[in-house]
Structure formats: structure tokens, C-alpha cells
Amino acid sequence: MNILLLPELDNNQSSINITERSQISHIQQVLELKVGDSLKVGSVNGRLGTAVIESVSDTKLKLGCLNLDIMPPSKLDLTVVLALPRPKVLRRLIMDMTAIGVAEIILVNSYRTDKSYWQSPMLNRIDEFVTEGLQQGVDTIAPNIQLKKRFKPFVEDELSLWAKDRSLVVAHPYSPLSFNQYIEQSGLPQVLCIGAEGGWIDYEVGLLQEHGCQPIHIGSRILRTEAAVNVLCGRYL
Amino acid sequence: MNILLLPELDNNQSSINITERSQISHIQQVLELKVGDSLKVGSVNGRLGTAVIESVSDTKLKLGCLNLDIMPPSKLDLTVVLALPRPKVLRRLIMDMTAIGVAEIILVNSYRTDKSYWQSPMLNRIDEFVTEGLQQGVDTIAPNIQLKKRFKPFVEDELSLWAKDRSLVVAHPYSPLSFNQYIEQSGLPQVLCIGAEGGWIDYEVGLLQEHGCQPIHIGSRILRTEAAVNVLCGRYL
Numbered sequence: 228m229n230i231l232l233l234p235e236l237d238n239n240q241s242s243i244n245i246t247e248r249s250q251i252s253h254i255q256q257v258l259e260l261k262v263g264d265s266l267k268v269g270s271v272n273g274r275l276g277t278a279v280i281e282s283v284s285d286t287k288l289k290l291g292c293l294n295l296d297i298m299p300p301s302k303l304d305l306t307v308v309l310a311l312p313r314p315k316v317l318r319r320l321i322m323d324m325t326a327i328g329v330a331e332i333i334l335v336n337s338y339r340t341d342k343s344y345w346q347s348p349m350l351n352r353i354d355e356f357v358t359e360g361l362q363q364g365v366d367t368i369a370p371n372i373q374l375k376k377r378f379k380p381f382v383e384d385e386l387s388l389w390a391k392d393r394s395l396v397v398a399h400p401y402s403p404l405s406f407n408q409y410i411e412q413s414g415l416p417q418v419l420c421i422g423a424e425g426g427w428i429d430y431e432v433g434l435l436q437e438h439g440c441q442p443i444h445i446g447s448r449i450l451r452t453e454a455a456v457n458v459l460c461g462r463y464l
Numbered sequence: 465m466n467i468l469l470l471p472e473l474d475n476n477q478s479s480i481n482i483t484e485r486s487q488i489s490h491i492q493q494v495l496e497l498k499v500g501d502s503l504k505v506g507s508v509n510g511r512l513g514t515a516v517i518e519s520v521s522d523t524k525l526k527l528g529c530l531n532l533d534i535m536p537p538s539k540l541d542l543t544v545v546l547a548l549p550r551p552k553v554l555r556r557l558i559m560d561m562t563a564i565g566v567a568e569i570i571l572v573n574s575y576r577t578d579k580s581y582w583q584s585p586m587l588n589r590i591d592e593f594v595t596e597g598l599q600q601g602v603d604t605i606a607p608n609i610q611l612k613k614r615f616k617p618f619v620e621d622e623l624s625l626w627a628k629d630r631s632l633v634v635a636h637p638y639s640p641l642s643f644n645q646y647i648e649q650s651g652l653p654q655v656l657c658i659g660a661e662g663g664w665i666d667y668e669v670g671l672l673q674e675h676g677c678q679p680i681h682i683g684s685r686i687l688r689t690e691a692a693v694n695v696l697c698g699r700y701l
Contacts, residue, residue, distance in 0.1 A: 300685060322688075326688070445701045449563070449601060449602055453690070458564070459698070464695065
């Protein structure tokens with residue numbers, strides 16, 4: 228947690244009470260801050276700045292001297308279309324994509340997405356993972372996140388329209404074109420389609436390609452989904 | 465696991481028995497392979513290829529028709545000097561750096577490395593994490609990994625000598641120069657010094673700089689160590 232994310236603030240609001248236990252315990256136990264200490268904060272959809280701890284108990288922490296005058300960093304001009312991964316890795320993926328500044332995240336079904344993943348209680352916790360990502364990445368504005376349970380209609384009816392004015396690539400280890408070659412020729416693409424463990428099947432790559440996605444590879448080495456997402460999104464920093 | 469890593473093989477060896485239970489259960493339960501099926505294999509320090517399952521029980525799996533004729537991918541021209549992280553994240557960091565092809569990994573002490581991390585039993589399991597990384601990244605050659613428990617002597621006596629013929633950078637969010645600007649001016653550096661959670665302290669950045677490391681940043685967003693390592697190393701792919 229590199230900032231504490233506060234709710235939206237009123238104009239000229241100078242203090243606020245925190246009641247979220249995970250935030251209070253993080254401030255006390257990890258950051259080891261006490262009354263009188265200053266910490267970095269941000270207000271949801273607002274600015275970044277500092278606050279001072281005025282009082283603290285196990286259930287309530289009062290922050291005063293709110294001074295929020297720094298604009299949050301710009302989002303990357305990037306939509307990630309990600310095959311819904313195992314629930315276990317979803318948290319870190321959402322957190323990392325949020326921290327790195329991806330503007331839009333579309334979680335889509337794929338052949339290698341087990342049906343049970345769509346029933347996972349982790350899907351109800353996405354907002355929490357976004358908050359963790361914003362607090363990690365020092366940002367206040369959540370990415371737009373959408374869930375698309377049907378791959379073919381999503382590609383044919385929605386993604387196909389983007390191709391008119393956006394550049395799209397799909398990560399695929401067996402593509403002849405490398406991501407570096409693509410960037411040299413065409414600049415950074417605005418949409419990255421990334422498979423989860425096991426990658427996309429040929430039918431999926433074919434359908435994405437038919438609707439405007441250029442397949443690209445990042446070398447013969449196969450990376451964990453999380454590593455691949457950070458490698459690909461890292462090129463936008 | 466994208467290949468099964470076998471021990472070093474003799475010339476013309478055409479079959480081998482696997483007794484490692486984790487490998488046997490992965491082949492049976494995750495890959496769901498059975499007698500007669502072919503799978504991708506690699507031999508430690510040797511080549512990549514295929515083998516066929518000839519027989520299988522809970523404790524022994526016999527592979528035949530060994531056909532290893534593909535050279536493993538080249539390593540990146542890259543040494544990562546990493547502040548020893550929390551044991552919990554060490555596994556994924558070693559695995560990811562191995563999979564991505566880092567040639568040399570130096571785990572070094574830092575101000576923000578808790579002393580207890582050096583006593584962690586995870587440090588005795590590094591070879592296991594390397595094997596996982598090689599099996600993920602489709603490689604057979606382990607990175608060279610060294611542990612340096614004393615930061616100052618390491619920087620003054622060892623790293624300082626590298627600066628004669630290698631280019632070195634230290635990741636530091638408050639540096640004025642970005643990694644992209646560095647790469648445009650000087651190409652990819654051969655040594656990346658990366659802090660763990662909380663980053664390097666000013667004294668450490670100062671000492672590294674004094675001995676030839678150029679500080680670089682990757683933007684105002686602060687990433688988890690794992691994410692930062694993949695973002696930075698990903699530039700070499």
C-alpha cells in the first residue's frame with residue numbers, strides 16, 4: 228500500500244474517519260504509523276496528497292490536515308482482453324493491471340477457461356482487488372472492467388467494431404511476428420488480447436485475427452499469465 | 465509445466481525412468497497423459513525434444529523414444545541484482561526470472577530486507593524453483609544464482625569491477641531518467657539492480673551510483689517487486 232485510498236471527498240473537506248479494518252491494521256502494523264504521523268492518501272476519482280493521523284483505535288482512525296493537490300497519473304491508452312484465469316491468480320492480475328494503469332480490462336471466456344471459474348466468489352471481489360491495485364500503483368481512478376461470458380459474440384459483435392479505429396494484437400507464441408517488430412512498424416497497439424494458462428486455441432486466434440487482431444509473440448519462452456501480462460503492459464510505461 | 469525436465473542424459477540414451485512424485489502426478493493429473501502419449505521434454509544442460517510414456521505407476525514413469533534435437537533458447541545478456549525479498553515471493557521471482565531467461569541472479573542484502581529472510585527454509589529450495597522456471601519457460605540451463613549477505617562489500621569489491629566493461633542501472637522511482645530514455649541513449653543495460661518491497665534506501669542508491677550504476681525509473685506508478693521484475697526483464701525479449 229503506497230497510498231491510502233479514501234472515499235470521494237467534498238470540496239474543502241479537511242478531515243475524515245476511516246473505519247475499514249484492513250486499512251487501519253495496515254497503517255498500524257505494516258506502516259507502523261501513529262498519531263501525528265503523516266501519510267500519502269488519494270481520494271477515489273480525485274487527487275493525491277497527504278493527511279495526518281489525528282486519532283486511532285482498532286475500529287476508527289481519524290485523518291486531518293487533508294491536503295490533496297496532485298493529479299493522479301494518466302491511464303495507459305490500453306484495453307486488455309484477458310481470458311478469465313484461475314480464481315487464484317485473478318487477484319494478482321487485476322491488481323497488477325490496475326497498478327500499471329491499464330484503462331480497460333475485459334475478462335472473456337475461452338476454451339481453456341474452466342466453466343467453474345465463472346462461479347468463483349473471487350469475481351465478486353474484483354472491486355477489492357482494484358482498490359489494492361490503486362493503493363499499490365498510487366492512483367485513484369479504477370479501470371473500467373467488464374465480464375464477457377461468451378467469446379464468439381463478444382469478438383464478432385463488439386471487438387470487431389473496435390478494429391475500425393484501434394490497433395489490436397493477440398499474444399500467441401506461434402505467431403511469426405514479434406511484439407517488438409509490431410511496435411517498430413505500427414507503434415503500441417491499443418488492444419492486447421492475452422490468453423490464460425495454456426493460451427488461446429487455434430480457433431480463438433483465428434477468430435480474433437479474422438476480426439482485426441494481429442497475432443504477435445514475445446519469444447519462444449512461455450511465461451506465466453501474470454508474467455506475460457506485466458511484460459506486455461510494461462512496454463507502455 | 466511446458467516441458468518435463470529430465471536429468472542429464474547419456475549419448476544415445478533412448479529411455480529413462482522418472483521417480484519424482486511431483487512430476488509423475490503433474491503428468492497424470494494436470495496434463496492427463498497416459499501410456500502411449502507423447503510429451504515435450506528437455507535434459508538438464510542439454511537439448512529439448514519429445515518422449516513417449518511407456519509405462520506408469522504412482523512411483524515410476526518410464527519414458528521411451530527419447531528424441532532430443534532442439535537447442536535450448538539463448539539466455540538474455542542480463543544479470544539481475546535483487547534485494548532479497550520476502551520468502552513468500554521468492555519462489556515466483558526465481559521462477560519468473562528463470563523462465564524469462566535471466567543469465568545470472570544475485571540475491572543481495574538491503575536495508576529493507578528483514579534479517580529473518582536469510583534464515584528462511586525457502587533459500588534451500590532455490591534449485592526447485594529454478595526447475596519450475598525451466599519447465600515453465602521451456603529451457604534446460606539454470607541461471608547462475610549467488611547469495612550476497614553483505615551489501616557494501618558486494619558493491620565495493622565485486623559490482624564495482626563490472627562497471628569497467630558492463631552497463632549497470634538501478635531501478636529507483638525518484639530518478640530523473642526513465643528506463644526508456646536510458647535504452648534510447650545507451651541500449652539495454654547488462655545489469656539491473658532491483659529493490660524489494662519498499663525499494664532501495666537513498667544510501668544504497670548512492671553507493672550503487674558511486675560504483676557505476678545509473679538510476680532509472682519506470683514511471684510514477686509503483687509496482688509489486690514481481691511486476692517490476694517482469695516489466696524490466698521483459699524489455700530484453
